[in-house]
Amino acid sequence: MRISVLKGLSLALCLLPALAGAQAIQPGLWEISSSAMQVDGQALPDMQQMLEQLKNLPPEQRQMMEQMMAKQGVQLGDQGVRICMSEAQIEAQDIPLQDPKSGCSHEITERSAELWKFRFSCPDGQGEGETRFLSDKEFTTQVQGTYGGQSGSMNSHARWIAADCGGLQPR
Template identity: 65%
Template sequence: MRPLIVLLFALPALACAEPRAGLWEFTSQMQHGGQAMPDMQQMLGQLQNLPPEQRQMMEGMLAQQGIKLGGSGVQLCLSAERLKAGDIPLQNEDSGCSHEITERSAEVWKFHFKCPNGEGKGETRFQGDTAFTTTVNGVYDGQPSSMHSQAKWLGEDCGGLPSR
């Protein structure tokens, strides 16, 4: 489900009409095949339990993609230039996923996505320029899948995380 997760964390960042540049944190609850998937806190706990060299390697791989696991979720640094241009990577380029925005307003964006192993639709709702929620439903690997995520703006300082 990795390509789907990358798509779903990044897609809502583009949605807000006037999002703030800087560090954003995404948390989520996912289900696949009727079973709850580990949430961000559980994944962070598993990362902390890795041997130091493995944890450092994993954190380095994520950082190269502009992603940091910290706080209570996944953190991304979004640059003002990319936000203004609407040029935000919506999924890992190697994932084979695509998306289409089907409806767009200042309060709600609706979208459809398709990946090699699944497809679905979702909706993002905005609470101003510093928070939004996204709900996604679809089928992945032949199983029903859903995700509900929250995003919040943490501030302008990205703490050394490269901008996306």
């Protein structure tokens, strides 16, 4: 069970290519939850299930996982993972939610005030998706692609938490 949790969390973080920021979204702390994650047609646990399983890890394993995520600018939240988006990133419309060292690139293929369509390419995968901006404090993203030779898809929901990111640094 732990392997599927880690694999699901890794897939979720890798398939969050560039949920690029619209000009109108708020800088600060954002929480992203994912759902409907599938790999090769098999459903993975949703984010809430993964978070519950992570809470049940032995303390030293959980701490190791949290430290690994913190190095990537991500922390566990109540309903998903949290990231910090700086005002400079939002103004530049450059919101890289994947690990900057991942070698992934993205291209916006269609852009309007409410919808951005994109495609992405990583050393181990590629795909496409779309982000819908519901307000300056909420957006949803749907992604499908291949990663590590496996096809996958997921939906995510991002919501603004606070202007202050606390100790979490922007990616």
